[in-house]
Amino acid sequence: MNNSLTEENYLKALFNIASKTGEVNVAELSKSLGIKMPTVTSMMKRLAEKKLVHYESYKPLRLTEKGKKEAGLIIRKHRLTEMFLVEKMKMGWEDVHDIAEQIEHIQSPVFFEKMDEMLDYPKVDPHGSPIPDANGKVVWKDYNKLSDCQAGETVKLAAVINTSSEFLKFLNTREMHLGVKIKIKLIEPFDKSIVVSYGKRSAEVLSNVACERLLVEKVK
Amino acid sequence: MNNSLTEENYLKALFNIASKTGEVNVAELSKSLGIKMPTVTSMMKRLAEKKLVHYESYKPLRLTEKGKKEAGLIIRKHRLTEMFLVEKMKMGWEDVHDIAEQIEHIQSPVFFEKMDEMLDYPKVDPHGSPIPDANGKVVWKDYNKLSDCQAGETVKLAAVINTSSEFLKFLNTREMHLGVKIKIKLIEPFDKSIVVSYGKRSAEVLSNVACERLLVEKVK
DNA sequence: GTATAAAGTTAGATTAATCTAACAAAATTT
DNA sequence: AAATTTTGTTAGATTAATCTAACTTTATAC
Numbered sequence: 001m002n003n004s005l006t007e008e009n010y011l012k013a014l015f016n017i018a019s020k021t022g023e024v025n026v027a028e029l030s031k032s033l034g035i036k037m038p039t040v041t042s043m044m045k046r047l048a049e050k051k052l053v054h055y056e057s058y059k060p061l062r063l064t065e066k067g068k069k070e071a072g073l074i075i076r077k078h079r080l081t082e083m084f085l086v087e088k089m090k091m092g093w094e095d096v097h098d099i100a101e102q103i104e105h106i107q108s109p110v111f112f113e114k115m116d117e118m119l120d121y122p123k124v125d126p127h128g129s130p131i132p133d134a135n136g137k138v139v140w141k142d143y144n145k146l147s148d149c150q151a152g153e154t155v156k157l158a159a160v161i162n163t164s165s166e167f168l169k170f171l172n173t174r175e176m177h178l179g180v181k182i183k184i185k186l187i188e189p190f191d192k193s194i195v196v197s198y199g200k201r202s203a204e205v206l207s208n209v210a211c212e213r214l215l216v217e218k219v220k
Numbered sequence: 221m222n223n224s225l226t227e228e229n230y231l232k233a234l235f236n237i238a239s240k241t242g243e244v245n246v247a248e249l250s251k252s253l254g255i256k257m258p259t260v261t262s263m264m265k266r267l268a269e270k271k272l273v274h275y276e277s278y279k280p281l282r283l284t285e286k287g288k289k290e291a292g293l294i295i296r297k298h299r300l301t302e303m304f305l306v307e308k309m310k311m312g313w314e315d316v317h318d319i320a321e322q323i324e325h326i327q328s329p330v331f332f333e334k335m336d337e338m339l340d341y342p343k344v345d346p347h348g349s350p351i352p353d354a355n356g357k358v359v360w361k362d363y364n365k366l367s368d369c370q371a372g373e374t375v376k377l378a379a380v381i382n383t384s385s386e387f388l389k390f391l392n393t394r395e396m397h398l399g400v401k402i403k404i405k406l407i408e409p410f411d412k413s414i415v416v417s418y419g420k421r422s423a424e425v426l427s428n429v430a431c432e433r434l435l436v437e438k439v440k
Numbered sequence: 441g442t443a444t445a446a447a448g449t450t451a452g453a454t455t456a457a458t459c460t461a462a463c464a465a466a467a468t469t470t
Numbered sequence: 471a472a473a474t475t476t477t478g479t480t481a482g483a484t485t486a487a488t489c490t491a492a493c494t495t496t497a498t499a500c
Contacts, residue, residue, distance in 0.1 A: 006487065027447055039488055041449060046486090058448060058495060088308075089334045099328045108319045114309045226457065247477055259458055261479060266456090278465060278478060442500095449494070459484070468475070 001070060003050070005105050008074050009033065010043055011052060012104075014063050015071035019140075023060040072136025077112050078104040079125035079132070084115045086126040093126040094168035127168075128159025128178050128215065144218075146182070147192065147211035154183045155216035162213050170210070175199055181219060221290060223270070225325050228294050229253065230263050231272060232324075234283050235291035239360075243280040292356025297332055298324040299345035299352070304335045306346040313346040314388035347388075348379025348398050348435065364438075366402070367412065367431035374403045375436035382433050390430070395419055401439060 003011065013032050017024045026044070030037045048055035052067035063071060081100040085091045091099075106112075116122075124130050132138035143158045157180050160171065171177070182198040192208035206214075223231070233252050237244045246264070250257045268275035272287035283291060301320040305311045311319075326332075336342075344350055352358040363378045377400050380391065391397070402418040412428035426434075 004486075025447075026449090035487090036489065037448065038450080038490085043487080085331075089331075089338065091330070091334065095330065099326065099331050102326045102328070103323070106319065106322045108322070110311070110315065111305075111309075111319050114311065118309065224456075245477075246479090255457090256459065257478065258460085258480080263457080444497100444499075446497070447495080449492100451492085452490090454487100454489070456486090456488105457484100458486105460482090462479100462481085464477100464479070466475100466477070468473100470471105470473080 003052075003070065007043070007047065007050075007052075008070075008105055010040075010047065011063070011067060011071040012074050012078075014053065014061060015068065015075060018063060019138075023062070025060050029061065069136040072132040072138055073134075074104050075138070076132040076134070076136065077106070079129060080112055080115050080119070080122070082125045082127070083119050083122050083131070087119055087122075092168075092172070093163075094165045094172065096126065097163060097165070124159070126178075127161075127163045128157075141217065143215035145212050146184075146194070146206070146214040146216050147208055149184055149216065151184050151186050151194075154181060154219045156181050156219050157214060158217045159215040160213055161215060167210075167213060174204060175201065176214075182216065223272075223290065227263070227267065227270075227272075228290075228325055230260075230267065231283070231287060231291040232294050232298075234273065234281060235288065235295060238283060239358075243282070245280050249281065289356040292352040292358055293354075294324050295358070296352040296354070296356065297326070299349060300332055300335050300339070300342070302345045302347070303339050303342050303351070307339055307342075312388075312392070313383075314385045314392065316346065317383060317385070344379070346398075347381075347383045348377075361437070363435035365432050366404075366414070366426070366434040366436050367428055369404055369436065371404050371406050371414075374401060374439045376401050376439050377434060378437045379435040380433055381435060387430075387433060394424060395421065396434075402436065 010029070010033065013029055014024055017028055017032060021028075026037050026040050030040045033040070044053055044055045044061060047053040047067065051064055052070060054062040054064055078100045081103045082093075082096045085096040085099060086093055122131060130138050130140055141158070144155075146155065146157075149155055157176065157178055159178070160168070176198070180198045182196050185195045185197060185203065187194045192211070194206050194208075194211060196204050196206060198204070230249070230253065233249055234244055237248055237252060241248075246257050246260050250260045253260070264273055264275045264281060267273040267287065271284055272290060274282040274284055298320045301323045302313075302316045305316040305319060306313055342351060350358050350360055361378070364375075366375065366377075369375055377396065377398055379398070380387070396418070400418045402416050405415045405417060405423065407414045412431070414426050414428075414431060416424050416426060418424070
């Protein structure tokens with residue numbers, strides 16, 4: 001539990017990629033961090049020494065339990081910070097990522113405990129991602145992609161994935177916030193774009209690309 | 221305005237030492253940072269390249285105007301953070317230094333503007349030190365050390381210097397907070413310890429060592 | 441099932457930040 | 471003013487984190 005800032009960034013990337021695609025290979029990690037493959041390989045050896053990663057030449061990378069825990073705790077700090085910035089400091093959800101990326105490395109349990117307390121122990125961050133618990137454990141509810149839903153269904157927006165600032169600004173301009181109830185009016189077979197109604201908007205068109213990034217839960 | 225974390229720490233130390241003793245020599249800076257002299261010398265050459273420090277072999281070190289500004293801005297972030305931690309996150313003044321030491325390096329103007337706004341543009345930090353303005357300029361009011369005052373005077377505690385956690389806890393146990401009105405009852409010529417009354421305390425003894433760390437302003 | 445491409449590794453160089461050992465300059469003491 | 475101490479610098483080594491170039495292994499494609 002005494003890793004450099006750089007090591008922390010590798011752990012976090014490993015955790016995030018693994019949560020999407022299960023396994024992690026060097027090329028992917030390299031691309032995701034913007035760091036060349038030989039550098040990644042040598043860092044993997046270091047993290048293996050520290051028992052944070054299972055590493056074998058030419059095999060996919062896997063975090064150890066210890067590695068998962070430490071990565072989870074960094075992500076916990078990241079997501080708590082994002083929530084704090086939005087809820088307490090009144091920033092937009094499109095503006096918090098870069099700041100949280102820095103604050104997640106602050107070494108001070110008390111600081112994050114205070115945040116947690118002030119936020120009344122939130123379960124999710126401003127983008128709907130679950131905040132790992134104090135042991136670094138994180139559980140995603142079984143949301144569906146909006147792009148996988150059927151015409152006629154009514155769903156609630158639960159989370160957004162791949163939270164680029166541009167995408168979040170796009171959602172802002174359409175008043176598409178977490179929690180809105182969305183009625184799927186029709187799905188265009190040609191390009192999978194859909195027409196939805198929600199809030200005051202009765203016929204908003206969303207591309208398939210957008211719908212793949214919107215996680216929703218069924219509404220009875 | 222694009223310095224490494226390490227460079228920022230050297231700038232800050234230069235600024236702080238210079239504000240006390242006027243000039244800065246390598247040995248002092250080395251001691252204050254806990255870094256050996258040859259390392260300091262080579263860093264001074266780097267900072268001189270970047271026009272942040274005036275450096276000539278065997279001469280005392282001086283920050284350039286640019287260096288003063290950048291150092292001032294880091295100290296601004298530090299002191300704003302301390303104020304935020306005390307006022308908004310309800311931490312004790314003895315617990316905020318180490319956290320502020322980390323957060324002062326966060327690169328995000330917006331983050332600190334929000335803090336400043338939430339705190340309603342404070343002029344001093346929780347220890348009474350002035351917060352540099354947005355140009356890094358800082359002005360100390362002309363406070364006196366309590367140790368330089370005379371028996372019979374009444375003064376107000378304005379700031380504490382050399383804010384070690386132990387000293388601040390010592391003050392806590394004596395309910396000695398910024399703003400309290402202190403009456404100096406007598407000064408012991410032998411060891412310069414003094415007897416004061418303030419708040420509910422009618423005869424508290426303070427050593428000269430303690431009094432040298434308490435800055436006060438005259439009360440009419 | 442060989443050839444090509446993609447992925448991964450090794451070797452060696454670079455930069456930032458640090459150190460120790462040895463030397464040089466400045467300040468202090470006697 | 472010479473000797474000693476303190477202060478400061480140079481030289482060279484070390485570690486973390488990165489790179490490029492060259493090589494090897496695994497996967498993919500014909």
